[in-house]
Amino acid sequence: MDAPSRSKRLFLSERGLILEYGNRIDPQINGRVRLMTAAIGEKKIPGVVNLMPTFRSLLVEYDPLSISLDHLNEAIDAIEDDLGDRKPPPGRYFELLTYYGEPYNYDTDRIAAHNGLSAEEVVRIFSEATLYIYMIGFIAALPNIGGLPECLHTPRLPSPRVLLPAGVVGLGGQQVAICPVDLPSGFNYIGRCFQKIYDPYRFPPCPYAAGDRIRFKAVSLEEAQAHQDEFPEPVQELEHRTSNDQRPTSN
Structure with a gap:
């Protein structure tokens, strides 16, 4: 299903307007958010002070002393009309080198038991899937990742772990995460990447962005x-590569 070309407007405050393009986690909706974020940024609308893209919406922060809400809506209408049904450019593709053994396979057996798989099948399916980065946020350079094969969907832990090392890779529900720094988390963790995915002294501080695809x-x-502390580089451009439910078939 295509994302709508016109947004639903939600008044957040006298300094915030939300542009909503859907009510589900979907790459096409997220693509529209990315397209509008870039277009509004390029227009340099006087009074717009910040843009905050999310999974399915865009928060436009503005100075009401510099631009009225009516004029802001008119400017956004014009941008949406100009974009029409244009699609965002394809994202980049990253492969993060990930070790799935001890001691970082904290919850592999839990994921396997929940989905009726073996631990080996969990690792194979997860490591072969190409996933989609919807947004960067919450903390440091944490990527919010979707596209997890349905056969791996697993509830979060009843109680989160107090601290996990940077680089651990895990899943919760239908989402995937890699910790950019040492963090507490309630996700199910199954491996670790030693490449550096967050460097506060670089700009941008993380190698990937919303719209990129990633494989562990x-x-x-x-x-x-051997690749510890290396900043990952994209390895190829992707246009139509997607992950599928790869549940093993029984004989």
Whole structure:
């Protein structure tokens, strides 16, 4: 289903207007959000002070002393009309080298038991899936990732762990995360990447962005650690590569 070309407007405050393009987690809706974020930024509308894109909406922060809400809505209408049904450019593709063994396979058995799979099948399906980054946020350079094969969907832990090391990779429900720094978390963690995915002294501080696709490629501990602290680079452009439910078939 295509994303709507016109947004639903939600008045947040005298300084905030939300543009909503749908009510579900969907790459096409997110693509529209990304397209509008770029277009509004390029227009440099006087009075617009910040843009905050999310999964399915865009928060436009503005100075009411510089632009009225009516004039802001008119400017956004013009941008949406100009964009029409245009699609965003394809994102980049990253492969993060990930080790799935001890001691970082904290919850692999839990995911396997919940979905009727073996631990080996969990790792194979997860590591072969191409996932989609919807947004960056919550903390540091944390990517909010979707596209997880349905056969791996697993509820979060009843109680979160107090602290996990940077680089651990896990899933909760239908979403995937990699910790950019040491964090507490209630996700189910199954591996670790040793590449550096957050550097506050770089701009931008993380290698990926919303709209990029990512795969957590399975490698040995030695290979993963050999790339410790390297900043990942995109390896190819993607246009139509998607992840599918790869549940093994029984004979």
